[in-house]
Amino acid sequence: MHLFNEQEQERIRQAVASAERSTSGEIRICVEKSSKHAALDRAVQFFHKLDMHKTKRRNGVLIYLAVLDKQVAIIGDSGINAVVPPTFWDTTKEAMVAEFKKGAMLEGVLKGIEKAGQQLKTYFPSVENDTNELSNDIAFGDGE
Numbered sequence: 351m352h353l354f355n356e357q358e359q360e361r362i363r364q365a366v367a368s369a370e371r372s373t374s375g376e377i378r379i380c381v382e383k384s385s386k387h388a389a390l391d392r393a394v395q396f397f398h399k400l401d402m403h404k405t406k407r408r409n410g411v412l413i414y415l416a417v418l419d420k421q422v423a424i425i426g427d428s429g430i431n432a433v434v435p436p437t438f439w440d441t442t443k444e445a446m447v448a449e450f451k452k453g454a455m456l457e458g459v460l461k462g463i464e465k466a467g468q469q470l471k472t473y474f475p476s477v478e479n480d481t482n483e484l485s486n487d488i489a490f491g492d493g494e
Contacts, residue, residue, distance in 0.1 A: 353381055353417050358456050359488055365460050366486040369467025375409040375430060375474045376484045377466050378402060379459060382416055382491030389414060389421035396489060397425055405429075405483050409474045411466045413446075413459065422446055424462065433473040442466065 354362065366377050380396045387395070393414035397403060402410035408429030415422055424439045442465040449458030 353383075353415075353455065354488065361456065362459055362463070362488055363486045365463045367482075369463050369470070370482065370486070372476055373409075373467065373470035373474050374407055374477050374480050375411065375467075375470030376402065376405050376482075377411050377413070377463055377470070377486075378484055378489060379463070380412060380414045380489040380491060384418040385416045385421075385491065389416055389419070389423035390425070392416065392491070393423035393425050396491065397427075400484065400489055402484065403427055407474055409470060410484065411470065413462045413466065415459070417455075420450075422450075424466070426466075430470065430473065434469050438469060 362379055366379070369377055378400055380393070380400070385392045393412055396414060397412045400412070402412055405427065408427040410427045411424065411430060413424050422443050424443050426434065426439065442462055445465060446458040446462045449461055
């Protein structure tokens with residue numbers, strides 16, 4: 351299932367690339383139609399499957415969506431979680447859900463990327479010779 355058409359996927363890839371330009375952090379988006387697992391549990395599974403726990407500074411952020419289940423989870427690695435305000439992931443999720451409720455799925459995802467990127471830039475500004483450690487492509491799950 352591809353919730354986003356190719357143009358929308360490209361906008362998401364570009365938003366991730368843009369957010370990552372000013373930070374050493376990494377952002378990934380994972381989407382699946384539905385899951386028999388809780389969103390947070392599924393996000394943790396993908397976090398490891400996508401090797402997000404292997405970034406140099408432990409500053410990866412995963413935004414997970416189970417579309418038909420209307421579930422969203424955002425998780426960060428230990429480096430970013432240690433420095434962002436305790437309510438940050440919840441407020442980011444709420445901003446995304448507000449867009450989703452308007453039927454604006456793409457805008458909700460872009461808002462989440464932007465907010466995560468702002469925090470990463472604040473706490474993990476880009477460094478010389480920084481490399482893109484993870485793909486900017488959307489990971490599509492199979493709903494297991």
